[in-house]
Amino acid sequence: GAVVSQHPSWVICKSGTSVKIECRSLDFQATTMFWYRQFPKQSLMLMATSNEGSKATYEQGVEKDKFLINHASLTLSTLTVTSAHPEDSSFYICSARDGREGWAYGYTFGSGTRLTVV
């Protein structure tokens, strides 16, 4: 089956620093990846959609200059939280769409990254 690896699983950083989160599709090519954010006791909220080789599409209210997304290859997308502040502390989850013909399962999720900004 499709596997998505997300790293790191947790990170603690100081306010004002930047943090990079990686999302890799291990056994399939992911032309499209999605980044979600989840606050405690809330559902997943889509932040942005990234397509390999092109600019990411951000959801309304998500600052593109703060949450930098790079999808430089068919197996890797990165999310960089720049100048992190305590309110950015959250659970970040990536998802990769397996575009193989007939693969209706479609979306595989990473295990998530717990970001704590102190």
Added chain:
Amino acid sequence: DAKTTQPTSMDCAEGRAANLPCNHSTISGNEYVYWYRQIHSQGPQYIIHGLKNNETNEMASLIITEDRKSSTLILPHATLRDTAVYYCIVRAINAGGTSYGKLTFGQGTILTVHP
């Protein structure tokens, strides 16, 4: 995508069947019903999906009403490890059989399996 409605929470005794309902009354003809679950502090896990026929796999069964306006996810013998948030999502699949676009999550149903 069609909106879904699920109960906020449900309880189930270990070893019994857990039946999780979902309403999707505005579903359209090319939209599938997907179920995912999220165990605490993990990414969502795919469970099952279907169009109009009932489906079964090693994890669960999916029963879709004839008018497709609602469905039920059945975990036949719930265990403590099935405690999670269960999300019912309606999503279209294109003519080539692949899903596309983004998945939008609602609040889901918190299923608690107790001893």
